[in-house]
Amino acid sequence: NAGVTQTPKFQVLKTGQSMTLQCAQDMNHNSMYWYRQDPGMGLRLIYYSASEGTTDKGEVPNGYNVSRLNKREFSLRLESAAPSQTSVYFCASRLAKGEQYFGPGTRLTVT
Amino acid sequence: QKEVEQDPGPLSVPEGAIVSLNCTYSNSAFQYFMWYRQYSRKGPELLMYTYSSGNKEDGRFTAQVDKSSKYISLFIRDSQPSDSATYLCAIHQGGSEKLVFGKGTKLTVNP
Numbered sequence: 558n559a560g561v562t563q564t565p566k567f568q569v570l571k572t573g574q575s576m577t578l579q580c581a582q583d584m585n586h587n588s589m590y591w592y593r594q595d596p597g598m599g600l601r602l603i604y605y606s607a608s609e610g611t612t613d614k615g616e617v618p619n620g621y622n623v624s625r626l627n628k629r630e631f632s633l634r635l636e637s638a639a640p641s642q643t644s645v646y647f648c649a650s651r652l653a654k655g656e657q658y659f660g661p662g663t664r665l666t667v668t
Numbered sequence: 669q670k671e672v673e674q675d676p677g678p679l680s681v682p683e684g685a686i687v688s689l690n691c692t693y694s695n696s697a698f699q700y701f702m703w704y705r706q707y708s709r710k711g712p713e714l715l716m717y718t719y720s721s722g723n724k725e726d727g728r729f730t731a732q733v734d735k736s737s738k739y740i741s742l743f744i745r746d747s748q749p750s751d752s753a754t755y756l757c758a759i760h761q762g763g764s765e766k767l768v769f770g771k772g773t774k775l776t777v778n779p
Contacts (some may be wrong), residue, residue: 563710596675597771598771599756599769599770599771599772600673600712600756600764600769605765605766607765613765615766629687634709637725647711647712654700654717654719654760655699655700655717655758655760655762655767656700656702656714656717656760657704657714657758657767658714659704659711660711661710661711661746662709662710
């Protein structure tokens, strides 16, 4: 039982490049989330998916797109990376009550 | 007024001390209360979950909720160097998809 997994663990991009961050969970959870974490800013919600086939914007969605591929997988895409998107990205999932379970994170640097 | 306020610290204590971490919140509709522990360069890990006023104990950890004062606390007894981490409070309103996080308190327990 791996919980929530994320790939890659680290990534360096040049400004304007694109990439997709992958997330998968094996806990049969309905809801999945993408956060970014920056020093002094805490965790900020980018997008979430309450169920397979639905996605909604969070607090900071600009510059990102998401896909809920199936119940297990939720990907985050940066179409044209900017230095302001340098951050640590966390995926999380939730079953029915409030508690969320987080992945190990992806450290992204945009130069 | 922010939905959740958490003193960022940092907090430095000697090994064996009792640690008190606190958050206040503004929305009386919040029902579920969580504490996460985040080690450096790792994802947040769910530590405690409670949904009622009063105390919930798990080993050296006690979560306390006072809904009348909109105040939640996490107490760590006999603190250990391995408790050194950032602790985030998180609050959930029933029926909502989202968690509201505090910005985290960085704790260092010195041997």
